[in-house]
Amino acid sequence: MLGRLRSMVVSLAIAALLASLVPAPAAAATAVAPERVIKDEVMLTTGPGGVARVRETITYEFGGGRGLERSFVTRRHDSITHDRITPISGVRASSPDGGPTKVAITEQDTRTVVEVTGAAALNGRRTVVLEYEVRGAVSPMGRFEELRWTAIGGWNVPVDEARVTVDGGTAIRHVNCFSGPLDSSIGCTQFYTNHSRTQGVFSQQRMLSGEYLTVVVGLPAGATGGKPIYERRHTVATAFSVNGVTAAALLGLLALLAAGIGALYLLRGRDARVVGRKAAEGDHAPVAGSEFEPPDGVRPGQIGTLIDERADVIDVTATIVDLAVRGYLMIEEEDRAVTGRLDWALRRLERDAGEDLQRYERLLLDALFTAPDGAVRGSVKLSELGGTFATKLAKVRSAMYDDVVEQGWFARRPDTVRSRWTIAGMVLTALGVAGTVALALFTDLALVGLAVIIAGAALAYGGQYMPAKTARGATVLAHTIGFRAFLERGELPDGAGRTVGAPQRIALFSRFLPYAVVFDAVPKWAQTVEDAGEREEGADNLYWYEGPAEWDLSKFAESMRTFTLATSGSISQSRGL
Numbered sequence: 001m002l003g004r005l006r007s008m009v010v011s012l013a014i015a016a017l018l019a020s021l022v023p024a025p026a027a028a029a030t031a032v033a034p035e036r037v038i039k040d041e042v043m044l045t046t047g048p049g050g051v052a053r054v055r056e057t058i059t060y061e062f063g064g065g066r067g068l069e070r071s072f073v074t075r076r077h078d079s080i081t082h083d084r085i086t087p088i089s090g091v092r093a094s095s096p097d098g099g100p101t102k103v104a105i106t107e108q109d110t111r112t113v114v115e116v117t118g119a120a121a122l123n124g125r126r127t128v129v130l131e132y133e134v135r136g137a138v139s140p141m142g143r144f145e146e147l148r149w150t151a152i153g154g155w156n157v158p159v160d161e162a163r164v165t166v167d168g169g170t171a172i173r174h175v176n177c178f179s180g181p182l183d184s185s186i187g188c189t190q191f192y193t194n195h196s197r198t199q200g201v202f203s204q205q206r207m208l209s210g211e212y213l214t215v216v217v218g219l220p221a222g223a224t225g226g227k228p229i230y231e232r233r234h235t236v237a238t239a240f241s242v243n244g245v246t247a248a249a250l251l252g253l254l255a256l257l258a259a260g261i262g263a264l265y266l267l268r269g270r271d272a273r274v275v276g277r278k279a280a281e282g283d284h285a286p287v288a289g290s291e292f293e294p295p296d297g298v299r300p301g302q303i304g305t306l307i308d309e310r311a312d313v314i315d316v317t318a319t320i321v322d323l324a325v326r327g328y329l330m331i332e333e334e335d336r337a338v339t340g341r342l343d344w345a346l347r348r349l350e351r352d353a354g355e356d357l358q359r360y361e362r363l364l365l366d367a368l369f370t371a372p373d374g375a376v377r378g379s380v381k382l383s384e385l386g387g388t389f390a391t392k393l394a395k396v397r398s399a400m401y402d403d404v405v406e407q408g409w410f411a412r413r414p415d416t417v418r419s420r421w422t423i424a425g426m427v428l429t430a431l432g433v434a435g436t437v438a439l440a441l442f443t444d445l446a447l448v449g450l451a452v453i454i455a456g457a458a459l460a461y462g463g464q465y466m467p468a469k470t471a472r473g474a475t476v477l478a479h480t481i482g483f484r485a486f487l488e489r490g491e492l493p494d495g496a497g498r499t500v501g502a503p504q505r506i507a508l509f510s511r512f513l514p515y516a517v518v519f520d521a522v523p524k525w526a527q528t529v530e531d532a533g534e535r536e537e538g539a540d541n542l543y544w545y546e547g548p549a550e551w552d553l554s555k556f557a558e559s560m561r562t563f564t565l566a567t568s569g570s571i572s573q574s575r576g577l
Helices: 002-021 246-280 300-308 313-325 359-368 388-406 415-441 444-463 470-489 494-498 502-518 522-535 551-574
Strands: 036-046 050-061 067-073 075-077 084-085 088-094 102-108 111-117 123-134 138-140 144-153 160-167 173-179 188-191 199-207 213-222 231-233 331-335 346-347 377-381
Touching: 036 144, 050 067, 050 144, 088 102, 088 111, 088 231, 102 346, 111 123, 111 188, 123 388, 123 551, 144 160, 144 199, 160 213, 173 188, 173 199, 231 444, 300 313, 300 470, 300 502, 313 331, 313 359, 313 388, 313 502, 331 551, 346 359, 346 551, 359 388, 388 415, 415 444, 470 502, 502 522, 522 551
Parallel strands: 036 160
Antiparallel strands: 036 050, 050 123, 067 111, 075 084, 084 231, 088 123, 102 111, 138 144, 144 213, 160 199, 173 213, 188 199, 331 346, 346 377
16 A cells, blocks of 8 residues: 555656656747837926927837837818928937837828837837927917817827826916817816816826827917917919919910910901902902903912912812813813713823913922823823822922912911921920929929910910911902902903803803812802803803713803812822822
């Protein structure tokens, strides 16, 4: 019995020894407590100018970190364009028990983040004392001043106990406090004034991370003389705000636009005055005996370029008809029943050009009757225009611009003047766009860039009207406008009509037709030619226009209308204009 008891004691002793040698399971290890603020105590003393000196004593439970982080709400959006700021300054840290003391400050939107770090990882409780100054927290409120300050909060860890003492240096009128999210209206745990009513005391228990304790203290009017501090916020609204610089830029733009309108009035107004005074001089039949004499010797293509300052499709179409009427080519309408489509052949006639042709007319004839391989051809179908015709049309157009300058109607080529102003306006607009973006991002002067954009756009737009006629050009234009009024009536005076026979009448009416093309009066004058042909017995064709079999002048008006449309379409499709 004694032996068995001795064996049991020995076994238990061995088991206890082995247990002491085996490590404890990981799950049994002591867990590191999470970091938190044990106590955050703020002592705030108001001073002159509303500057508050703050001493904040923080008892912090470290869990292996090297420091702590505290954020202050130092900016609030007061309006669309301004922020109210309560900047902190002079931040310094100390610790009586080896806590972190190195301070780093960063600005993050509406918050100022203060990070206090040490040289090594910390565990357990340490005390950190922050000292700093706050400005802009005091606001005059009529019969009193009010200090409102988010004294504690912005922690990323919970706070067990928060306490704030505000020393007003004078009798306090009222106190209040709020706890919870920023701008919370929930009252704090406790707030009161001391027996002398010179200090306000506020406390809050159990604050979560991200919550704040805001204190409100009313002081007698003028106690500190503090005022809110506002700062202009850079936004889209402020970027495009009106100030001295932007107002001057806008006034300058207004003056520039007024000057531009004045310049256009002088240029265009002179033309209008000349037209109004001399248009009647051209409003008559340009006939000498039985011969046609255009006003001021102006050809149809020249008229079109003179009127709208552009050598365009209708001017080339009118020139083709004019060359046919003057005997340089024949227009032959093909039989649609045979070919299956509506088309015309242009056939060159053997006639010595001499000095009767302008340079642009020679170039146009060359463009029409040059094959794609460069060979000269005697005829071409309207539907087959292309190849060298497309490339040479640019030369025709350029020659038409040169011609109006040679005639003394313009001091410079209208297309060159227009291009220069337009390019300058586009460049100025592009610079304005780039400048507006840059100014909007970094300054409040974006309206200056916007003024440049408007000026550039106005310059590009106004450039289309900048080609200026000379006094001679304005006079010719006036006679041309008068001639158009005559053409729109579509008839000759009785005296001129009785002095010419039927064949001459057809020729005379035909000479008016190219000008009617320019003035968009083709139906009227085509019908006039048709009527003149019907009065001549047996007339079924014109000397410059031949229709298919069974065609007569009764169909001429429709044929001419369709021909001008088809010719303009072929020219446009060739991309020459």
